[in-house]
Amino acid sequence: MTALGARALASLDPAVAVPSYDRGAVRAGIVHFGVGAFHRAHQAMYLDRLMNDGKALDWGICGVGVLPGDRRMRDALQAQDHLYTLVTKHPDGTFEPRVIGSLVDYLFAPDDPEAVIEKLADEATRIVSLTVTEGGYNFNAVTGEFDATNPDVVHDLQPGVAPRTTFGLITEGLVRRRERGLAPFTVLSCDNIQGNGDAARKSFSAFAALRDPELGRWVQDDVAFPNCMVDRITPVTTDDDRAEIARRFGVEDRWPVVCEPFTQWVLEDSFPLGRPPFEDVGVQVVTDVEPYELMKLRLLNASHQALCYFGYLAGHRLVHDVCQDPLFANFLLAYMEREATPTLEPVPGVDLGEYKPNLIARFSNPHVRDTVARLCAESSDRIPKWLLPVIRHNLAHGGEITRSAAVVASWARYAEGVDEEGQPIEVVDRLADRLTAAARRQRDDRLAFLADREVFGDLIDDERFTSVYRRHLDSLYEHGARATLEKLA
Numbered sequence: 001m002t003a004l005g006a007r008a009l010a011s012l013d014p015a016v017a018v019p020s021y022d023r024g025a026v027r028a029g030i031v032h033f034g035v036g037a038f039h040r041a042h043q044a045m046y047l048d049r050l051m052n053d054g055k056a057l058d059w060g061i062c063g064v065g066v067l068p069g070d071r072r073m074r075d076a077l078q079a080q081d082h083l084y085t086l087v088t089k090h091p092d093g094t095f096e097p098r099v100i101g102s103l104v105d106y107l108f109a110p111d112d113p114e115a116v117i118e119k120l121a122d123e124a125t126r127i128v129s130l131t132v133t134e135g136g137y138n139f140n141a142v143t144g145e146f147d148a149t150n151p152d153v154v155h156d157l158q159p160g161v162a163p164r165t166t167f168g169l170i171t172e173g174l175v176r177r178r179e180r181g182l183a184p185f186t187v188l189s190c191d192n193i194q195g196n197g198d199a200a201r202k203s204f205s206a207f208a209a210l211r212d213p214e215l216g217r218w219v220q221d222d223v224a225f226p227n228c229m230v231d232r233i234t235p236v237t238t239d240d241d242r243a244e245i246a247r248r249f250g251v252e253d254r255w256p257v258v259c260e261p262f263t264q265w266v267l268e269d270s271f272p273l274g275r276p277p278f279e280d281v282g283v284q285v286v287t288d289v290e291p292y293e294l295m296k297l298r299l300l301n302a303s304h305q306a307l308c309y310f311g312y313l314a315g316h317r318l319v320h321d322v323c324q325d326p327l328f329a330n331f332l333l334a335y336m337e338r339e340a341t342p343t344l345e346p347v348p349g350v351d352l353g354e355y356k357p358n359l360i361a362r363f364s365n366p367h368v369r370d371t372v373a374r375l376c377a378e379s380s381d382r383i384p385k386w387l388l389p390v391i392r393h394n395l396a397h398g399g400e401i402t403r404s405a406a407v408v409a410s411w412a413r414y415a416e417g418v419d420e421e422g423q424p425i426e427v428v429d430r431l432a433d434r435l436t437a438a439a440r441r442q443r444d445d446r447l448a449f450l451a452d453r454e455v456f457g458d459l460i461d462d463e464r465f466t467s468v469y470r471r472h473l474d475s476l477y478e479h480g481a482r483a484t485l486e487k488l489a
């Protein structure tokens with residue numbers, strides 16, 4: 001067994017591809033907040049491809065962890081010289097391992113926020129990228145405005161304090177660059193939010209304006225926030241993944257990443273200080289990302305929500321088991337065809353007739369072993385951004401809402417925290433206590449869950465929606481998840 005690290009690369013199993021470039025020559029040009037599985041299977045992978053082609057060696061990544069739980073990632077990566085194994089799992093059972101070398105440093109902000117700020121202020125830093133989840137932009141779900149009452153935000157606005165938040169750290173980095181006569185870096189959001197760059201601009205400029213109105217205007221007007229669409233199914237790494245990689249390839253990796261073969265990145269070309277030549281490794285660099293992001297959010301992401309609550313309640317625990325069940329596959333395709341697609345504009349270069357069944361094929365890959373529970377997590381951040389826009393569009397234009405309303409009802413039933421066999425469900429959500437309390441009232445008041453206007457806005461006031469939603473919730477209680485879907489077939 002070989003512990004992964006720089007010295008071990010030459011002795012690894014030949015089946016494991018390793019960096020062909022001199023990592024000692026790589027310099028960090030990107031600072032990335034939120035070094036999780038997705039970032040390491042996506043952006044870091046694209047940069048590694050470029051570096052293996054002899055390009056972008058001045059665009060290495062310095063990762064940053066902000067949350068207390070990020071300490072584990074810092075420790076794992078430091079122990080391995082910031083290397084990790086990315087294993088692509090093909091539907092035929094083929095495993096394709098590669099050691100990724102584009103990540104060259106990792107800073108843990110709670111231990112040394114000053115080191116993070118100075119890294120941001122360094123002239124070599126030209127892009128600051130983010131995968132901080134849908135909830136990481138601190139917007140109020142009803143008003144859509146930046147939440148200035150967030151305790152960590154309030155802390156970071158006090159003069160002279162060490163920042164705790166991504167907003168505080170990045171804004172202070174921008175301030176120091178400005179004071180030193182350096183141009184601002186580009187802020188690149190890679191999160192699953194419609195108009196993620198626009199959302200990041202709104203969020204960071206709002207924070208900066210709370211600190212100083214003129215600073216807020218400068219961030220709004222002078223800092224680039226390109227939009228992008230990202231796609232790759234990347235489940236949470238498990239101990240079984242670690243053991244399997246060790247058994248198959250003799251590599252002891254503290255935190256490998258597993259993913260599907262498919263990957264896509266559509267990127268708006270707005271980088272005043274330059275960028276790596278991403279188009280050389282398959283990234284679509286475009287002037288307008290919106291058609292691609294709406295396609296992905298409303299077809300792929302919303303379909304994940306469409307399958308997960310019904311799937312969990314019906315007894316499934318792995319995503320491929322759900323999607324290999326014809327009842328669920330037909331439900332997903334009908335949602336995409338009849339409710340999501342009518343809300344989309346044409347997508348340049350994409351055949352939606354092929355894209356939709358290919359999504360179900362991707363979800364059905366048995367070797368990725370993505371969990372239904374992962375898709376059920378943080379629903380209060382996901383459903384309002386991915387599914388509710390479909391519902392609102394169709395309500396406004398007389399479109400179908402039957403399946404979308406069923407998905408919301410299935411979330412409401414799941415949020416009770418008890419499955420159809422009476423077994424407890426761990427509801428993972430920042431609003432878990434509130435959501436579960438509301439869901440448990442709905443046996444007597446069917447609209448109790450919808451009454452949370454922070455999550456659902458005024459949807460409870462729309463009688464067309466509530467009548468369909470109530471019917472599905474009745475069915476879930478009286479007949480169960482599977483029978484409810486059978487009635488929709």
